Structures are given as structure tokens and as C-alpha cells.
Amino acid sequence: MPPTLSKSRFMSGLQCELKLWNDAYQRDLATPPSVQQQAIFDVGSAVGKTAQQRWPGGVEVGYKPWQRQPAIAKTQKLMDDPAVPAIYEAAFLAHNLYVRVDILARVPDGWELIEVKSSTRPEKEVFLQDLSVQYWVLQQLGVPVRQAGILVIDNTYVYPGGDYDLSQLFRFHEATEHCQEQADWVAREVERLHGVLALEDPPDISVGDHCFRPYDCPYYDHCSAGLPKLEHPISDLYRLSLAGRQKLGALGVKTIPDIPDDYPLTEIQSRIREAVRTGQPWQSPELREKLEAVQWPLYYLDFEAWSPALPRYAGTRPYQAIPFQYSLHIQHEPGGAPEHHEFLHEETTDPRPELIEALLSVIGESGSIIVYSGYERRVLQELASQFSDHELALQAVAARLWDLLPIIQQHYYHPDFRGSFSIKSVLPALLPREGWSELDITGGMSAVIEYERAIMERDDAIRDHLFDALRAYCAQDTLAMVKLREALLT
């Protein structure tokens, strides 16, 4: 008998038949989830647990994913007990398709089926497919589902402190009719995917755009091993749409230099093709003038912030960016050695009040504040809107911001940027010995993960090590801007 088709295998099969086959027979070929991916899974679990409290008194079925029969039996027992108002992780099997339902809530004449997502957007196709397959299984078993829908986070909810108001923290998107309409489609897909599972050999499928939609496939390293590495593939073309990639693919174009001269590209894309073809950086005649259009002294500023799905501090919303750290390099004159200031909140309390005080004490009243992207502006504006005592001062800081990113985007391109204007790509292209690779923390998402670890850590030595790593990472971000601007001016 072919292996059971679980809901996650069903979703894998929708993305790629080989992914499904691998899930069933060659799971060890998958690249283990990165720390960042694991952090996203953990957020999903925490949100799921919190959502359960919206149906209090419910009972968790439990059991490991492979313990299907006991989970199914326990689900049935709980359904038969009218004193149980809701079942968490209810287990069902029909047509050799096994699903776990996040929340199955008892209603007067049947059940309500709820799929919980940590997203704020319930309309995603992949979520509706996920829900439809669960609904189909319950229909096959004759479970009277009166309503089915997706529960997502409502990012307009302002957390007042204390317990969450779960009716406001979450938003329910009803999709019963959609599930009913999808029944024939699910039945066809179930049959097709059972067919894939019955194959003795893996289906012959090559890598392509489907490997990243809707999710990055964990088998990509395996499937792409041995493929020739292209120098400057068309995927390195800045903001090339999927349609554009497919169009170029249909023309047989695989690398940027091969894009025909008469092929329609945006201005930035044309520059990229030019720089890649010549192997030389491209720069506009206005680059120097733009870089010099600053007011001295220069303040190079970078925030690190986290965006918890479940708000931690009173007055904040789900996924609101909460800055917990900044680095500031101050350069008093051209070519002068920068003076460094920093702030890192080392407690579990709201970092913002102390961060604001610290920033305002060193940021001065005049001089351009150099940033890289619009992120610092958004953070400052949010702080200004929430801390009325400092509103004017923070708005004055925001008014001095000077963004280096659009200057580079519009006036400079180096072939080694490889289509990315991220400072992590730009700095090493200009100054190969500079970068983040020697640091313990090398990216913004890792910084957030390590910050969460650090503030919860009880061992002082580990805490200090993590905080030092965070300081080194953030300091490098602002020093990178100092060096980048100077390198572009030489």
C-alpha cells in the first residue's frame, strides 16, 4: 500500500510532484531548516497556542505526526463527549489522506473548522487550499461542518497590556462556500497525488520557479547539485518579474549579457546589463554631487528592531517594529575618524523609552543623518506618533534623514552587486575586505533571533557574548555606510 497522503504532503504535491515523492521516500535529502526558518515555525506554534484560548475549555489531541491511529481514536472520543467544547489538533483520515485540524469547535448543530495562520492576510491561495483539503476530508467522513475559515492576526489591534483580547487580536475569515466549491478539485488532486506516491521512482522534474513558490523547497540544494553555475544569470536582474523571467526563458536567454539589445528593460536593468557586459562599474555623472549634498556633521544611523506577532508591550500592535538597538557613527568633517555611539536594551521591558532618550542625547540638532533605506524613517515616525513627549524632537530627527540607498540605486552599479542593492551586497563589491562575514551575527533576522535569546538568557557569560555580537553587528552596519560613501567619493 502506498504511503499515506498527509495534509503537508498534499501541499507539497501541489507545489511539485517530486517534492511530494521526496517527502514520502527521501526525506533525508531535505536541507534542515535554517535558524531563521525555525524561528518562523516557532512563531506559528506560539500563535496557534494563543489562538486556541479563543475557544476555552478545549482539549488537545496530542500524539506525534506518525501516531495516526491513536490520534484519530482520541479525536473520535472527544467528539463523542458533549462536554468538550473544542478539540485542538483533531485528527482525521479519509481516502488514505490524513489531516490535523488546528481547532474544531463544537456548535449547536455540528462543528466549526478553524485553520490558524500567523499571517495577517487570510486570502492567500495556499491558505485556502490548506483549508479546503481539511474540509473535504471531514465531508468524506460525514462530519457536519457548519463553518470553515482561517484565523489570522489582526495587525490593527492595539494591545492595552495584560491579557490579550482574543476577539480583537485575531480576525476570522470565513471560507465555507469556497471550500464547498473546491470539493471536486480536491478530489482530483487527491487522486493525482496518490498516483505520485504510488510511483516506484522519483518523478523527473527539473528545478525552476516552482521551487520557490509558494515556499522555498528544502530539496533545492539536492535538486540543483551538479547543475552548471551560471555567471550573472537573469535572476540577478534587479526586480525582474516572474513574467519577465519566463519571457526571457522562452527566448532561450539565461544570462544577463545575452539579453538582446532591443529587449525592453527598466533603466536600472539596462545599466546592470551594461555593467555586466563591460565588467566595469557604471556611474552617473551626478554621483559625486549627490553624495556631497549633505550637511556636516554627518550622523550615520542604523536601528535594529523586532516585530513580534504577539505584541509584548502595551500600546503596540502585532508585527509593529520595536527598535531595541541603534548604532550611530558621527563624522565631524570630511575624512575625519568617526566617533561611535550605541544603545542596546538588555532587559525584557519595552526598549523604546530608553532608546529615545539615548538617541536624542547624541543626535545633535543639525547635520545630515545618513541611513540606508526608508526603514529608519518609518521607525522614527512610529516612535513620534506613540511618544507624544518626544514627538517634535523625533520629527526633527526624521526631517534630517538622508538616504544613501536611492543615490546608489540611481547613480552607481557594480557587476558584483549581483542585482542586489542591499548594503550587504554593495559594500563587499566596492571594498572586498569589508563586510560582515567575520562576525557572529551577519543579518538583521539573525540579530532579532539572537536578541530574543539574549534577553531571556540566564547565564551571564552567554548573555554578554550575545550582546557583544549584537553590538558588533549593528556597529558594522553604520561603519559600512561611512566607508561606502567615502569609497564612492574617491
Ligand code: SF4
Ligand atoms: S527543488 Fe524544485 S524540483 Fe526539486 S523537489 Fe523541490 S520543487 Fe521539486
